[in-house]
């Protein structure tokens with residue numbers, strides 16, 4: 001009793017997993033009644049881009065947060081425009097934890113996500129547009145400040161604009177200053193909006 | 208490996224372009240999860256150039272091909288050893304060891320039969336101060352230690368530092384926070400301020416070379432009750448962190464705990480775990496499913 | 497502009513934690529609430545908020561709903577489940593204004609629900625009401 005020596009065999013560095021074709025068993029495990037095999041399958045499927053559709057299908061009905069998280073990690077690793085499209089559709093879900101997890105996943109696949117942003121930014125639902133702005137703000141892309149400035153010129157909804165101002169406070173440049181001023185005039189009676197614009201402007205000017 | 212005879216001037220001539228640096232970082236990140244920003248270029252370059260000299264590599268391209276395709280992976284291991292930050296010491300962030308003996312172990316003991324061992328994994332363990340600190344704290348401060356089989360595993364990606372951990376020789380800097388009474392109980396003086404950890408402790412810990420980014424290497428760890436993963440994930444980027452903590456989740460038993468370094472918070476990685484406050488520290492618990 | 501309401505003297509200043517992933521939003525809450533005499537701390541997502549609530553008690557939480565890592569409603573549920581933290585009053589402030597959203601917030605454990613953007617006056621009034629300090 002007390003401290004005893006365990007034994008796990010030694011292993012070398014950098015061994016690659018054996019390459020083998022996608023086993024139907026893995027896909028079956030994704031639908032197991034027990035979340036353990038579902039998680040294991042979700043992780044193992046990272047080696048098989050052809051499993052992306054199956055993973056997206058499962059994500060839509062998967063109840064366990066731990067399995068969802070691992071499916072999303074795998075989808076981030078595989079990332080492609082088709083996956084981003086499936087994920088973008090989930091932004092309309094009423095399931096708040098799922099939605100926020102999906103936003104984070106889309107932020108991790110900038111190239112694929114960028115392709116769908118135009119559509120999302122024109123969605124009739126203002127909340128979907130806010131999520132699109134959240135994704136846009138996290139993309140590391142030189143054009144993002146310009147897109148955000150363009151957005152606040154047209155966007156009618158105050159909370160969508162507020163999300164864009166928030167992003168500009170972090171990544172905006174002096175080109176956005178004029179548009180921020182115009183926006184201030186458009187929502188002149190909203191204290192929060194003036195405050196947010198002042199903050200963003202101050203940060204952009206580096207004060 | 209013998210030192211090259213290249214004179215200093217020639218050593219200094221090797222340069223690594225920004226593009227080569229980016230390519231190297233991409234590769235190194237994929238292998239280890241460690242992510243270097245451009246601001247670390249000097250640090251990284253110096254270590255690569257040193258290894259290039261030791262392997263007689265003429266230019267970066269040759270060396271890069273060498274580490275990528277060498278069958279044994281030996282040079283990659285040397286490079287990893289040179290690149291890692293191994294800084295550690297005894298009783299570092301010891302409020303967590305306090306939480307270990309006052310809360311985590313008693314909680315586990317309450318809900319579990321004594322027939323199953325309690326498994327603790329210190330990863331990364333660097334030169335061993337952390338797993339030895341865990342062992343000493345358990346022996347000194349957990350009154351039920353005798354009633355349980357406690358297995359301590361300790362892993363690191365750096366083979367050289369792991370050899371030091373196994374040898375168990377420590378200097379004054381590393382031992383600064385060890386009270387004299389414990390020093391005389393668990394260490395043997397080897398002169399000049401150095402001490403060797405007693406054989407009993409040395410033999411009780413299972414050290415292994417593990418790259419936590421490689422699922423093949425980590426999957427043999429199962430039913431771990433407590434993980435210490437401190438001061439490693441800060442070097443990882445978001446997705447590597449996410450994968451690492453998901454891997455930990457899979458190796459743990461339900462209700463198990465994971466402790467991170469003080470500047471690392473799960474709140475920036477994942478919501479898989481439930482935060483628990485024990486004394487002055489927050490640790491993370493894997494939910495019972 | 498009436499952003500800065502008169503500071504009032506609060507015997508022991510009530511402590512408010514604002515949990516929102518927007519920088520300008522957090523700064524707005526902080527500026528308005530500090531001007532009204534409250535002590536304000538910030539968290540940038542639900543999980544960080546939960547950790548802060550565990551670490552030390554607050555008199556009021558101001559909670560956004562859509563946040564990374566852990567959304568505001570999941571955070572409230574976790575806080576309400578935990579004996580040590582369940583009693584803390586919480587206001588959710590979100591962009592969503594459908595009845596079903598309000599209902600979900602109350603079910604998760606919110607004591608009050610506001611829709612963004614809020615005015616400084618409303619914020620301070622609700623803070624006084626909920627943090628248990630007489631207005």
Ligand SMILES: C[S@@+](CC[C@H](N)C(=O)[O-])C[C@H]1O[C@@H](n2cnc3c(N)ncnc32)[C@H](O)[C@@H]1O
Nearest residue numbers: 239291293295331333363364365418419437438
């Ligand atoms: C600063 S030490 C931390 C030691 C100890 N946990 C502590 O907090 O004092 C970081 C260690 O992480 C190890 N390391 C880096 N990348 C690793 C990886 N991918 N897998 C396992 N260990 C890794 C390094 O070799 C180094 O020894």
